[in-house]
Amino acid sequence: MTRLSNPELELLKCLWRHEVCSARELHEGVASALDWSYSSTRKTLERMVEKGLVGESKHHGLNVYRAQVGKVATIAELSRDFTRRVLEIEGPLPVQAFADSRLLSEREIEQLEALLQSPEADEQP
Template sequence: MTVPSVTELCVLKALWKRQPLSTREIHDAVASELGWTLSSTRKTVERMLEKGMVSQAMAHGVQIYSPVLEKVGTLAAFARDFGQRVMELEAPLPVAMFTGSKLVDASELAELEQMLNDWPDEEGAK
């Protein structure tokens, strides 16, 4: 599973909340968090399109974008990567750390917990 960068995750979160969005709408949603210019947002979205993280369509003469990466799976990959690389944990992060998140609802939280617990070991994935 693709692990987005922090800035890519910010864009994905905006798209998961409301999609599809134009570049301007994405920029308006992330500008306060990232402090970017519109051209920086546009460039990031273009790179995400090249990586297959978002899809592009045309509506009313404007390019619009939707997430290709599924929310719960992406969050699980991001959490797993953070736990292993940053925190040097061998076991999955406890799902309790996601409780109260505005990003996931109760059913998504249960799915996230299952994904984290069932994640294949690095050696088992080879």
């Protein structure tokens, strides 16, 4: 997976919460996290479409966006990257670290634990 920028992650989190959003809805959804212009949101969305992170379609003549990457798989990859690259920890991150997440449901935490514990996770660079 391509390393995500902070704005890309914020836009994905908004899409994971709402499933489908217009650019304006996304801009308003990330306004508290990103202090930037609407045109910056649009440009970032265009790049995300090109990267395959987000899909774009028309709905009643309006461009709408949907995440093309899964929330749990993306969080697992980001977590593995952080623990290895930043914390220099080999092996899985304890799932307790995600217990108070407002982004993940209990079921998603269980799925995340399975991904983080899988042997394939240790083989990735």
